[in-house]
Amino acid sequence: xxxxxxxxxxxxxxxxxxxxxxxxxxxxxxxxxxxxxxxxxxxxxxxxxxxxxxxxxxxxxxxxxxxxxxxxxxxxxxxxxxxxxxxxxxxxxxxxxxxxxxxxxxxxxxxxxxxxxxxxxxxxxxxxxxxxxxxxxxxxxxxxxxxxxxxxxxxxxxxxxxxxxxxxxxxxxxxxxxxxxxxxxxxxxxxxxxxxxxxxxxxxxxxxxxxxxxxxxxxxxxxxxxxxxxxxxxxxxxxxxxxxxxxxxxxxxxxxxxxxxxxx
Amino acid sequence: xxxxxxxxxxxxxxxxxxxxxxxxxxxxxxxxxxxxxxxxxxxxxxxxxxxxxxxxxxxxxxxxxxxxxxxxxxxxxxxxxxxxxxxxxxxxxxxxxxxxxxxxxxxxxxxxxxxxxxxxxxxxxxxxxxxxxxxxxxxxxxxxxxxxxxxxxxxxxxxxxxxxxxxxxxxxxxxxxxxxxxxxxxxxxxxxxxxxxxxxxxxxxxxxxxxxxxxxxxxxxxxxxxxxxxxxxxxxxxxxxxxxxxxxxxxxxxxxxxxxxxxxxxxxxxxxxxxxxxxxxxxxxxxxxxxxxxxxxxxxxxxxxxxxxxxxxxxxxxxxxxxxxxxxxxxxxxxxxxxxxxxxxxxxxxxxxxxxxx
Amino acid sequence: xxxxxxxxxxxxxxxxxxxxxxxxxxxxxxxxxxxxxxxxxxxxxxxxxxxxxxxxxxxxxxxxxxxxxxxxxxxxxxxxxxxxxxxxxxxxxxxxxxxxxxxxxxxxxxxxxxxxxxxxxxxxxxxxxxxxxxxxxxxxxxxxxxxxxxxxxxxxxxxxxxxxxxxxxxxxxxxxxxxxxxxxxxxxxxxxxxxxxxxxxxxxxxxxxxxxxxxxxxxxxxxxxxxxxxxxxxxxxxxxxxxxxxxxxxxxxxxxxxxxxxxxxxxxxxxxxx
Numbered sequence: 001x002x003x004x005x006x007x008x009x010x011x012x013x014x015x016x017x018x019x020x021x022x023x024x025x026x027x028x029x030x031x032x033x034x035x036x037x038x039x040x041x042x043x044x045x046x047x048x049x050x051x052x053x054x055x056x057x058x059x060x061x062x063x064x065x066x067x068x069x070x071x072x073x074x075x076x077x078x079x080x081x082x083x084x085x086x087x088x089x090x091x092x093x094x095x096x097x098x099x100x101x102x103x104x105x106x107x108x109x110x111x112x113x114x115x116x117x118x119x120x121x122x123x124x125x126x127x128x129x130x131x132x133x134x135x136x137x138x139x140x141x142x143x144x145x146x147x148x149x150x151x152x153x154x155x156x157x158x159x160x161x162x163x164x165x166x167x168x169x170x171x172x173x174x175x176x177x178x179x180x181x182x183x184x185x186x187x188x189x190x191x192x193x194x195x196x197x198x199x200x201x202x203x204x205x206x207x208x209x210x211x212x213x214x215x216x217x218x219x220x221x222x223x224x225x226x227x228x229x230x231x232x233x234x235x236x237x238x239x240x241x242x243x244x245x246x247x248x249x250x251x252x253x254x255x256x257x258x259x260x261x262x263x264x
Numbered sequence: 265x266x267x268x269x270x271x272x273x274x275x276x277x278x279x280x281x282x283x284x285x286x287x288x289x290x291x292x293x294x295x296x297x298x299x300x301x302x303x304x305x306x307x308x309x310x311x312x313x314x315x316x317x318x319x320x321x322x323x324x325x326x327x328x329x330x331x332x333x334x335x336x337x338x339x340x341x342x343x344x345x346x347x348x349x350x351x352x353x354x355x356x357x358x359x360x361x362x363x364x365x366x367x368x369x370x371x372x373x374x375x376x377x378x379x380x381x382x383x384x385x386x387x388x389x390x391x392x393x394x395x396x397x398x399x400x401x402x403x404x405x406x407x408x409x410x411x412x413x414x415x416x417x418x419x420x421x422x423x424x425x426x427x428x429x430x431x432x433x434x435x436x437x438x439x440x441x442x443x444x445x446x447x448x449x450x451x452x453x454x455x456x457x458x459x460x461x462x463x464x465x466x467x468x469x470x471x472x473x474x475x476x477x478x479x480x481x482x483x484x485x486x487x488x489x490x491x492x493x494x495x496x497x498x499x500x501x502x503x504x505x506x507x508x509x510x511x512x513x514x515x516x517x518x519x520x521x522x523x524x525x526x527x528x529x530x531x532x533x534x535x536x537x538x539x540x541x542x543x544x545x546x547x548x549x550x551x552x553x554x555x556x557x558x559x560x561x562x563x564x565x566x567x568x569x570x571x572x573x574x575x576x577x578x579x580x581x582x583x584x585x586x587x588x589x590x591x592x593x594x595x596x597x598x599x600x601x602x603x604x605x606x607x608x609x610x611x612x613x614x615x616x617x618x619x620x621x622x
Numbered sequence: 623x624x625x626x627x628x629x630x631x632x633x634x635x636x637x638x639x640x641x642x643x644x645x646x647x648x649x650x651x652x653x654x655x656x657x658x659x660x661x662x663x664x665x666x667x668x669x670x671x672x673x674x675x676x677x678x679x680x681x682x683x684x685x686x687x688x689x690x691x692x693x694x695x696x697x698x699x700x701x702x703x704x705x706x707x708x709x710x711x712x713x714x715x716x717x718x719x720x721x722x723x724x725x726x727x728x729x730x731x732x733x734x735x736x737x738x739x740x741x742x743x744x745x746x747x748x749x750x751x752x753x754x755x756x757x758x759x760x761x762x763x764x765x766x767x768x769x770x771x772x773x774x775x776x777x778x779x780x781x782x783x784x785x786x787x788x789x790x791x792x793x794x795x796x797x798x799x800x801x802x803x804x805x806x807x808x809x810x811x812x813x814x815x816x817x818x819x820x821x822x823x824x825x826x827x828x829x830x831x832x833x834x835x836x837x838x839x840x841x842x843x844x845x846x847x848x849x850x851x852x853x854x855x856x857x858x859x860x861x862x863x864x865x866x867x868x869x870x871x872x873x874x875x876x877x878x879x880x881x882x883x884x885x886x887x888x889x890x891x892x893x894x895x896x
Contacts, residue, residue, distance in 0.1 A: 027734030211857065
């Protein structure tokens with residue numbers, strides 16, 4: 001009796017999981033399929049084709065946007081990681097009150113609505129006299145990336161025992177040597193996943209870029225937005241598929257690679 | 265023994281193909297304190313969880329007061345559990361925790377109030393009604409967990425290593441409290457522990473388990489004084505387990521010397537295991553000893569000295585005594601006949617477990 | 623002391639950065655929100671929320687995001703519970719699969735639904751193949767809600783799942799042991815213990831849904847204006863920045879309320895998604 005009931009329950013649960021998975025992935029899968037469809041129609045399969053990928057790579061607009069996107073993602077993640085790492089080390093040894101204040105500030109861009117963050121940065125750039133363009137997008141991305149870096153590194157830094165660091169100093173290592181030889185290897189997984197997280201967030205962002213980019217430059221997100229409003233072209237599907245695969249592999253690396261390291 | 269309250273019949277359970285319990289039979293009499301004792305992984309907690317209804321046995325039955333409850337979910341069973349890590353509801357205060365089961369049963373407000381008062385008094389925590397769970401120490405949380413269980417007036421209270429997380433002194437205090445509670449409430453306790461001292465102190469009956477089999481069931485005295493096999497002897501207290509030969513009834517040969525004993529019926533010239541507790545060994549003048557050896561190790565333990573006496577064949581005897589014997593001194597070993605416990609040798613590792621599962 | 627000071631200096635760049643690009647920008651919104659084009663103090667930007675069209679767009683945004691949040695919660699809670707009860711660890715691939723869309727570019731996700739819902743989109747194509755009449759799916763409130771649920775569901779699943787994973791099995795067993803059936807266990811134990819995650823999830827869905835302009839733009843057409851669309855247009859189409867800032871300040875009230883809720887119910891950051 002009870003076994004039958006639990007099998008019944010299991011089946012329901014599996015169906016539920018499957019239904020949600022379909023809901024989450026069917027639209028993405030549809031786009032992927034359409035990206036290989038030689039017909040422009042969304043309902044007729046005209047045969048397999050890489051035509052839209054060729055279109056995509058031939059498009060100067062798309063390639064420029066891709067270049068901007070990758071460059072901004074890389075630079076903003078890198079700079080955010082450096083600033084964030086330094087901040088983490090300082091925050092970790094701070095007293096409760098300043099620590100709480102800084103962590104509170106860190107939370108603002110994460111909890112605030114993107115539209116408000118975007119607008120506020122836009123107003124600030126104009127007030128500071130910085131003309132909107134590549135620079136401002138980069139600064140904006142660094143700004144919203146730092147909190148993710150800090151939140152990735154902080155837990156690792158807290159776990160790292162003070163004792164090993166002190167033991168290294170006791171054995172004659174200077175503080176900088178001790179940090180890079182003892183503490184840094186410990187928090188490296190956090191630093192890397194912070195970097196990758198920042199990279200992905202940057203790739204993913206549309207709203208903040210939308211307000212801070214000015215007229216001259218596009219990232220993939222802003223390009224897609226303006227294209228889509230005019231009607232979706234199949235090369236957009238090709239682009240989506242590519243972005244999806246890039247982000248997927250980045251996430252798999254950042255989620256599963258550091259853990260393997262810890263097991264060794 | 266009166267009619268058993270709980271009867272486990274042929275219980276078999278495996279997890280992911282690993283057999284945890286194999287054809288286990290156990291009966292528990294009403295109003296007794298029964299302890300399931302064994303090393304971790306022996307199946308004692310699984311047994312308890314099967315009684316509680318948190319696991320279902322692959323095969324076999326759980327009979328409660330003559331009724332098969334194997335298929336009943338935990339919320340329909342007339343027993344309550346005190347969990348290892350207390351499992352208090354952290355979002356409720358103490359009174360709400362204790363009232364939980366009673367509210368579910370739809371008891372009246374005044375009844376619940378009275379019960380909370382009574383239970384808190386019983387566990388010596390009067391006035392704690394409005395405290396939060398997190399403000400209590402481990403020992404206090406454990407008492408609340410007990411109070412939360414007993415207000416439901418279960419016929420059986422299941423306790424899963426409830427004192428495991430407490431420090432030594434507190435653990436000893438709680439042991440006495442549990443005995444007092446059991447006597448005041450008059451309900452059956454089934455207690456799981458790996459701590460042999462806890463088991464010996466509190467239980468009416470001890471069930472020693474290993475690798476999914478029951479090794480021996482008996483009173484604390486029986487388990488300690490008459491272990492049925494080497495595992496029980498080794499697990500309960502410290503002991504010298506020595507290979508010997510049963511010459512005839514009431515005479516056993518150990519390490520070339522013959523000792524008088526009280527055991528009979530092992531046949532003649534049969535290899536046996538001999539158990540001698542360290543405190544049962546008398547160190548005497550070499551001339552008066554059945555065996556002689558040299559004291560090779562001495563540690564002061566507070567209540568007694570712990571010594572190691574090495575006999576010429578190289579066997580190291582563990583000896584507990586209030587008299588000190590300096591290292592290097594030659595001594596005689598004497599054991600009174602009733603302090604020698606003879607056990608059949610297991611034919612194989614496997615039989616060691618199976619052979620005693622009766 | 624000297625050493626500590628030197629260590630604190632490492633926070634310098636970050637403090638400088640957050641001052642320049644987090645705090646000052648926010649103050650600028652406040653400044654713009656309370657001034658007119660001549661720079662003199664005014665409340666009219668804030669009060670313009672009371673005009674019928676703004677009030678309507680705010681109300682619609684509240685309505686749609688509320689409905690989406692409820693749907694997300696109803697879908698996510700059982701999902702998180704099943705994932706937790708299957709004993710899937712936090713690093714497990716199955717859990718990862720459910721959280722993954724959270725990191726996908728949400729323009730792409732919205733575009734995907736546009737593809738499905740459009741007049742000559744995939745769903746209507748399938749309907750035609752079944753000889754059913756085409757449906758007006760896109761440019762409706764329903765399409766916007768669908769887009770919101772689709773985009774933000776993982777943000778509800780993750781914090782709830784994280785909180786549920788921290789509930790000890792024995793706490794649930796204790797409730798069952800004390801006589802609670804499944805529903806009682808759910809309402810007396812599971813739900814109260816997962817409030818930090820629920821609140822965090824609600825915030826993470828409600829705030830972006832309330833302030834979105836992309837989903838409403840792509841799936842709602844030009845006729846359905848949410849408060850986010852109004853603000854966006856004020857800033858990007860050469861509108862009145864002061865007015866846009868004023869409306870943003872009104873929006874910030876809702877954001878602050880959710881921050882306060884998180885602070886109240888999720889003191890230890892148990893429900894945090896990251």
